[in-house]
Amino acid sequence: MSDTPIIELHGLTKRFAIEQRHYGLKNILLHLPQYIHDRANLRWFTALDNVTFSVKRGERVGLIGHNGCGKTTLLSVIGGVYRRYQGEVHVRGRISMMLALRAGFCPELSGRENILLNGVLQGRTRAEMKALEEEIIDFADIGPFIDSPVCQYSSGMLARLGFGIATAIEPEILLVDEAMAVGDASFKKKCGERIQRLLSQGTTLFLVSHNMADIKKYCTRVIKLDHGKVIFDGSVEHLA
Amino acid sequence: MPMTRTLQLKRDQILVLVSKDFKLKYNSTALGFAWSLIVPLFSSLIYFFVFGIMMRWRAENYPLYLISGNFMWQFFANVVMMNGRVLLRNSTLLKKTSFDRSLLIWGTFFTESLHFLLTIPILLGIMIVYGVVPQWTTLLPNLLVALSLLTLLAVGIGYAYAAINLYFRDLERIMGVIMMAWLFMSPVFIPISNVPEKFLWIYTVNPMAGILCTWRDIFYQPGFHPERFLILAPVCLIVFLLGRWIFRKLEPRFAEMM
Known part of the structure; x- marks a missing residue:
């Protein structure tokens, strides 16, 4: 394990053609x-601009910045969803992602079926997911709806289910994108307990939030993005 | 047999994708999986009415000829066509998880294999009606070769189709026409004796013709013809490798193309 960073980004640049x-x-x-003129002069949107940083195992990083600054793109690259970029990306651990709502769910399938689908696609075997199923259902607390299609779920139910899966599979790296924003107070409390439990087991956390209280509560380090560039990278206390 | 975790995980990932396909396919239909029997059976009936009764084409045990060919063709065509939109259908999964995307192509293949398997009892029934008993020495090698070549061909085309269709949506229309032409250029319902000699070269260059003939030998011509595979096997392998290469080339940008 030692000192090798669990996430290492070097000169990461991600551009989208407009x-x-x-x-x-x-x-x-x-x-x-x-047509030829347009093809030759494609306008590019630079979502991530020469991003370089590394994260040590067990570090708790908060990712902040205004809308459209590249936070979700960054998580998508780290999570292996966007696979074409410039620069180097090394991720050395099993990742669980909780990117926005409806994360990796199939709308027509039931909550129970989605637990299996989502967990297995994120790298757990079926037997392991079967063993975790009760715990996830218990956490998500959606009662009899667990056997209804998830397209009928409220946003709170979706968030609880997604968060339940993402944390139950005990990832080495947990990426959370705004997942807690939709929850009520009791949900946030449960999420908090879950995150603390994972952190005590040494999970590396990457939390995107606009809520500074959450960032201060869970994170020790903050990275701030602006127009795809890292404009601040340091401990929470030093953030202006 | 010990299984490594990676293999076990890939197997489980294919299993959940196949079971999802099955649930979605028959979700809120009254007849459920009976549809995977009714569709090939009904198209066989139509062909029989048009070609067997109206056109009066003759072949030995024509209904058996038709059904054996049509079921195999439908298997092939379904693997190809269902892969056209497989990435779009699973866009929410592709945008949020990082599993190996090629499992979606294989998932489609296994789903359609199950549908094909479900039609086998009908084929057996027809064989009993006509008193056809295949010889083991023909059945085993021909079945093995026909199915593995069909797998290479269908999955290879499926790989390329799924990937290119994300960038070039016109391909769906083009594939619809190609598959229709391909059906008519293959010995699915046309008895080979009805094909004028000057067009027989089409069957020589069409890999599906070789696959269908190998498959039909099980019911008609006892024997195994290895010389047939000198060209057929390399062609299927090249299609497979080329399709997979195209898929791998385009794969890094799948999530942002949706």
Whole structure:
């Protein structure tokens, strides 16, 4: 284990092409010069701009910044969803992601079926998920709805189920994106207990939140993004 | 046999994807999985009415010829066509989890294999009606070769189709036409004796023709013809490797293309 960072990013840059106009074949042929000009001058949106940092095993990192600054893109790259980028990314541990609501759920399947689907796709075997099922259902606390399709769930129920799965599979790295924002007080309290339990087991936490109280409560280190650049990286106390 | 955790996990991931496909496919339909029998059976009936009764085409045990060919063709065509939208159908999973995307292609393959398996009792029933008893020495090698070549061909095309369709949605329409043409260029319902000699070359270059003939030999011509696979096997393998290569090339951007 030692000192090798669990997450290592070096010069990570992620750009998305902004599609200006959609060309069908007819338009390509009729407006060929314009088309070639547009293709040659694609406008790019730089979501992450030369991001470099590393995270040690067991560190608790809060990720902050205004809307559209690249937080979710960063989590998506670390979580292995976006796989084309410039720069280097090394992730050395099993990840569990809780990216926004409806995270990795199949809307037509029941909550119970989604526990199995989501957990297995995140790297747990079926037998392991079967063993965790009761604990997750207990945490999610959605009563008889657990056997109804998740498209009928309220946002609170979805968040509880997603959070229950993401934490029950005991990841080495937990990525949480705004998951707690929708919950009521008792849900937040339960989430807090879960996160503290994982932290005491040495899980590395990556928490995205606009709520500074949450960041201060769970995180020791804060990274602030602005237009895809890291503009602050340091301990919570030093954040202006 | 000890299984490594990685293998066990891949197996479980395919299992949950297949079971999801099954649940969604028959979700809120009254007849449920009976549909996977009714559809191939009904299309066989239509072919029989058109070609056997109206056109009066003759082949030895024509209903058996038709059903054996059509069930195999439907298996192939379903694996290909269901893979066209497999990435789009699973976009919520692709955007939130990082599992190996190629498992979706194999998931479609195994789902359709199960549907194919469900149609086998009908085929057995027809064989009993016509008193056809295959010889073991023909059944085993021909079944093994026909199914493995079909797997390579269908999954290879499925890989390429699934990946390219994300970038170039016109492909869906193009594939619809290609698969229809391919059906007519294959010995599915056309008795080979009805094909004019100057068009027989189509069957030589069409890998599905070789696969269907190998499969039909089980019911018609006892014997195994290894010389047939000199060209057929490399073609299927190349299609498979090429399809997988295309998929791997395009895979890093799947999540952002949706």
